[in-house]
Amino acid sequence: MAGIYVHIPFCKKLCSYCDFYKCVQTTRIPSYIQALHKELDERREYLLNEEVLTIYFGGGTPSLLTPLQIGDLLNHINRLYRVAGDCEITLEANPDDLSASYLRELHEGTSVNRLSIGVQSFNDDDLKLLNRRHNAGDAEACMLNARKAGFNNISMDLIYGLPGMNPASWRQQLEKAFALEIEHLSAYQLTIEEGTGLSRQLKQGMITLPEEEICAEQFFILHEMALAKGFNHYEISNLARDGFISRHNSGYWQQQNYLGAGPSAHSYNGKSRQWNIADVQQYIRALENHVEYAVREELSDVTRYNEYLMVSLRTSTGADLQVINENFGTLFVEQFTRDIQRFVDSGHVVNENGRYYMTPGGWFISDYVLTRLMMEEKQDSLLNIP
Template sequence: MGKDRQKDKMSGIYIHIPFCERKCIYCDFYSIEKLSWIDSFVDSVLREIEIFKKESDFTETSCFDTIYFGGGTPSLLKISQAEKILNSLYKNFQISPNAEVTIEANPGTVDKEKLFSFKEVGVNRLSFGVQSFFDEDLKFLGRIHTSQDAIECVKFAFESGFENINIDLIFGLPGQSVKDWVKNLHKAIELGVPHISAYNLIVEKGTPLYELVRNGKVKLPDENEQAEMYEMTMETLESAGYIHYEVSNYAHEGFECRHNLKYWEYENYIGFGPSAHSFWANKRWWNVANLDKYLRAIGLDKLPIANFEILDSEKMIEEFIYLGLRSTGIDLNKFRGKFGFDFLDAEIREELNELEKLGFVEVDNFKVKLTRKGFSVCDEISVNLISKIKYVSR
């Protein structure tokens, strides 16, 4: 799978569905609870796709092999609405016949019939926002489902014919013990899902959780406890046969998320919907993060772009290193091809030798990748190597 994707240089498409029945207290993604706007939103996404196709100068020769419905809660879409969006994408772009088509789904918004219908219209990968199998955690986070709902949804997905299923889980929750976190992992393993995303809770400014923590009303596990949870995540999932292919993501072989790998491996992708980001060659742009402004722009037959940036070589090198270390490693041939010099320069090689001795990285003629120990200090290693690269490239 990996070899074919690299060879074909295919790109990805992201659709942001900004609707939730209830916004979670930790979430800083753009989403709203005005479900009555979904019909107008879908019509505008269809129009945005057409405008983009008309105005872009690279899609005629580009092929896409992943489509990802994120949010928000994409599973709030009617089947007919999801089908319209997919039909529009297939009409306007070259989509690979074996494309990975993912939809994020929250337990409590889907049943067996709806899951089966999603599969019928072309969705072949599900990502369930479970977060925890403890009802008290779900209540605190503002989730609308129970642990039993989550378990039943996963079972319904398998019964509906889905094989490629992800579960999102969060550790570092208030009052969460290492023991409870490991129970979450074992429950996910027991359900037989081939992909697990295990995230450390991040307290983002502007969220209700930030205010609760800032005001001392909520206390999170300390750094040592969170570090132990992360260590137990790697140990538990790797022991169960999952490949740790990104800082927070684990999969059985062949079930890595092809769409997310495009972000981590610095490949091209385009995004539709409010707040959606796009990246192509050395340009990044993003849509307005406001549904009303988004609808008005589309109504004027304009792309709803809020801003853009052209990345210089230094910025691209920084991002390439950071994203590579977070996932499958820094591809040395790809680095040389993109930037015109060897990553394993003498100055860098000396630093990598030290990191190898400490057990943080593995280096061969093709890749520099983090070990399990290295993943725990990924950001520090990235900053250090980036500073060395800046010195060498001057």
């Protein structure tokens, strides 16, 4: 069971909160697609002929590619890999790229069967602050057009904790999202990353962020409203109606193997992780000249253990003592049960017969919880791990 991630790093305009790798030279798209073909060819063996259950076009802005270009990449993947008949194929998209004709062509001409739409907000002032290309009207229109085109698995991204946002305005945002009958919602708290437009505005005193208690209230509103609408809150930032969890992202959280193609994309096969150079031009050149474009890290037991906690505790399934025992041994089990007990006592974590999962309150402070659970590399020797 495996997934393929294809990074499309192009954006027409840079959002003020974004620190993903991206570039605005969209004229490079044709040569970039050729380079992607080459990488997918070269790395055919990486997934060891495992069945590919999910394909995900992420970005950047994958909806800057034409349906023809997306179909061409999918045909190429189908020729090289063993793709499951019911493969989940997701395209991340910006609302203003999703015209009725684009959506029709995408649905009729490709096997994309899931859309992840970067709405972020239904408030035009928020969208201006975030420097998004679209407005609230575009966001609603594209949802309706996607339905008309035949898409029946649609996810929407929203951001909370924005400057000026209060619990009542966040409730309104969520009401709008649920009224559009989405199948899946990804809701992220705004984080200010160094080097972004918002970070500069914050330093210059042009914006102020809501207090942490306000953000916590917004997170609990998200949780309660989504549950009341019949959604499962299955991961800190992800909520879905029955049958519509993101299979691709769940693969990451269940530590299934995946191949990531394109600049800055990561790949993982249980033993090692590798990541591609984060530069389109160098990536294209490397593929043309057959030179290395990825860095590889063999994962130690401690790294694998830390990663297991990081991904499993994000989900409602949580971390399992039996899995820790089978994969890492009794010393790790002892350390885990010792370290996590204080969060069970404080009510942030529930222990259900050896399956430990966070409550919504635990999720809200999960960064802190994880720092208390992570093992340091040097502990390898303290634990006498060979």
